[in-house]
Amino acid sequence: MIRLIIGITYLLIGELNMCINEKFKxxxxxxxxxxxxxxxxxxxxxxxxxxxxxxxxxxxxxxxxxxxxxxxxxxxxxxxxxxxxxxxxxxxxxxxxxxxxxxxxxxxxxxxxxxxxxxxxxxxxxxxxxxxxxxxxxxxxxxxxxxxxxxxxxxxxxxxxxxxxxxxxxxxxxxxxxxxxxxxxxxxxxxxxxxxxxxxxxxxxxxxxxxxxxxxxxxxxxxxxxxxxxxxxxxxxxxxxxxxxxxxxxxxxxxxxxxxxxxxxxxxxxxxxxxxxxxxxxxxxxxxxxxxxxxxxxxxxxxxxxxxxxxxxxxxxxxxxxxxxxxTQAWLDIPMGQIEGDMLIKDPMKARLKDNAFTEFINNIQMDAAKVDISNIAIFDNQCKGFNHNVTMRDIISNYKYPNTLKVIRLKGYDIKEALEKTAEYFSLVNGKIEVSKAGGRFKLQHYNYDMWEGIDYVIDISKPIKSRVTKINYKNYPLKMDGDYDVVMNNYRAGGGGNYLMFKGKTVIKDIPIDVAELIANYIFERKTIKATVNNNWKVIY
Known part of the structure; x- marks a missing residue:
């Protein structure tokens, strides 16, 4: 009887150990x-x-x-x-x-x-x-x-x-x-x-x-x-x-x-x-x-x-x-038209420091579509290379990869000023050298949140404190009126306040253009066949 009890005890202990030791990955x-x-x-x-x-x-x-x-x-x-x-x-x-x-x-x-x-x-x-x-x-x-x-x-x-x-x-x-x-x-x-x-x-x-x-x-x-x-x-x-x-x-x-x-x-x-x-x-x-x-x-x-x-x-x-x-590959190689002059982005940093033909061109397309005279755009990332002499859909999609549409919103002059100060935060001055800011511990470089404007003349001075870097804003050769009303075209992401441009959020929408910007670019080039690269130097960054 004692042997039987001992045997049952060992059996129970063994089962308990098996239960405890059962593992799984x-x-x-x-x-x-x-x-x-x-x-x-x-x-x-x-x-x-x-x-x-x-x-x-x-x-x-x-x-x-x-x-x-x-x-x-x-x-x-x-x-x-x-x-x-x-x-x-x-x-x-x-x-x-x-x-x-x-x-x-x-x-x-x-x-x-x-x-x-x-x-x-x-x-x-x-x-x-x-x-x-x-x-x-x-x-x-x-x-x-x-x-x-x-x-x-x-x-x-x-x-x-x-x-x-x-x-x-x-x-x-x-x-x-x-x-x-x-x-x-x-x-x-x-x-x-x-x-x-x-x-x-x-x-x-x-x-x-x-x-x-x-x-x-x-x-x-x-x-x-x-x-x-x-x-x-x-x-x-x-x-x-x-x-x-x-x-x-x-x-x-x-x-x-x-x-x-x-x-x-x-x-x-x-x-x-x-x-x-x-x-x-x-x-x-x-x-x-x-x-x-x-x-x-x-x-x-x-x-x-x-x-x-x-x-x-x-x-x-x-x-x-x-x-x-x-x-897709066949579609990407469809020729749209030609560029006369230089519309390449050879150095992304330099392209964000001074007006360039590529951003001016895209802004011009946006203003043409919206029938307004102020626009802003961003170079989305450092893979954007601008346009070579011959432009295909591959070039357009590579440079404008987001399926954005356009909105025209009504802004006050002080909204534009605040937006330019926000965009100026993109830069830092480190030992006298200008760099992309990592303020706030940014992990993803947000190149798409640095806007470049057409239709206004402005200067950003990075040597000055944040929120005090915009030293000039003119509209039609006169200082921008802070209480004045201005209709501005931009992509729907930015118009909704995307990128923490909260000064745009909730503004009156004057016009909604529900056509992809990439499609607008393609149509613009295709209709005109030859585009002349121009730079009016309406903005610059100094430091």
Missing amino acids: LTILETSDVHGTVLPINYSDNSYSDCGLAILSTIISSERKVNQNTLLIDNGDMLQGTALTYFHAKISNNMPNPMIEAMNIIGFDAAVVGNHEFNYGRDYLENAIKASNFPWLCANITKKATGESFTNKPYIIKVLDNGLKVGILGLTTKYIPNWENPETIKDLDFNDVVESANKWLNIMRKQEATDINIVAYHGGFERDLETGNPSEKLTGENQGYELCTKVSNIDVLLTGHQHRVIENLCINGVLVVQPGYNGNCIGKISIDFVKSSGKWSIHKKMSSIIDANDRDVDKRILNSIRTIETA
Whole structure:
């Protein structure tokens, strides 16, 4: 009898040890801010670049071979950003969406709505969602009429073979109304991500009994990751730090939007990761679980970045977009017209220090379309090269890559002055040398927020204090009247206050021109055939 009791005791202890020692590893892969990049090329000249879904797909396949318990989540800004996506959205959307085709082949488990998902309009986004073999998540963008999630999926629960319940909550920066065309989002509410996260994560933990909660947030960090001090103006655009410190029940926070590379970092016990942009790397979360008393718990978690350098391309992805890629390339090489003179941007910094033929030309097109005599534009990034002698659609899309439209808004003279002071903050003077400012801890260089104006004459003096740098503003040879009314044409992003140009927000819209600026440029050149490069030197930056 004693032997029997001892035997049963050893058996029970053995079963208990097995229960305690049961282990499990989960891998979570994150893409974010892919911005329409499928192939590893630059559409401006088709040169090779280590980036894109076709390369990331190879990495994903390798990771799945190592651990079949791998979840793949896209964190937003997938559908817009290259000539390929522009061609599909604006020229030939009867073809299958190349981004969704690639994502379906790769086998995403979920995707989050990013701010640029709205750029091609609601129908385009909703059609992409319908074509997806995976759910799109968004908890904090809700329908005004019903209060339901815009995508009807605030979160999903993935139950793995061993019973582990993984909750995935999707959140999107609430700042979208400051950028997007109001008509596109008029029936939607953009709620605070912290409030939404608290609500839904509580439901997921208590009602769904999740073992782990992953928050995929298309937004970044508004505070220094080590000190918690503000690293940018606290507008609500990037609330990642708040999510980590003010919300319960988060185990992992996937981030994006800022195009940063962040790995192996915990904030208040929440593991975070951010995987760059354009598919140049992928975020990886590794989580070890142990099971005790029938319940899984996290034993260890870490995050890392896998870059896309020197990787093979997944031929399945190449084949899936071959037809639309061929059509895109043919469209890009359609000749529009010719430039007489020099309209190249050889040095982006110099192009932002003194009036140049390229920005003057685009401003002239905007003023022609709007029938006003004041305009502003930006050189969006340092890949903008201006126009060679022969101009094709490739040149136009490479230089003007966003699907912006135009608005004419009525401003006071002091609004223009404030806007010029804002744009002057782009520069810093370091040891007598002018540089792009990193004030406020900017992580993504916001070249697209430096405006250059036509129709007024002005001087910016960087040697002077911020908000006192504009030393001259004339309109038609006379000083700008601070209380005067002026109609100014600009893109819809800026007209809505985008880039923290809040002096423009809510101003009277005199005219709305619902045609893509890239299309306006193409039509302008095509109709005239030959364009003469001119520079009237109406503005300059001194220091």
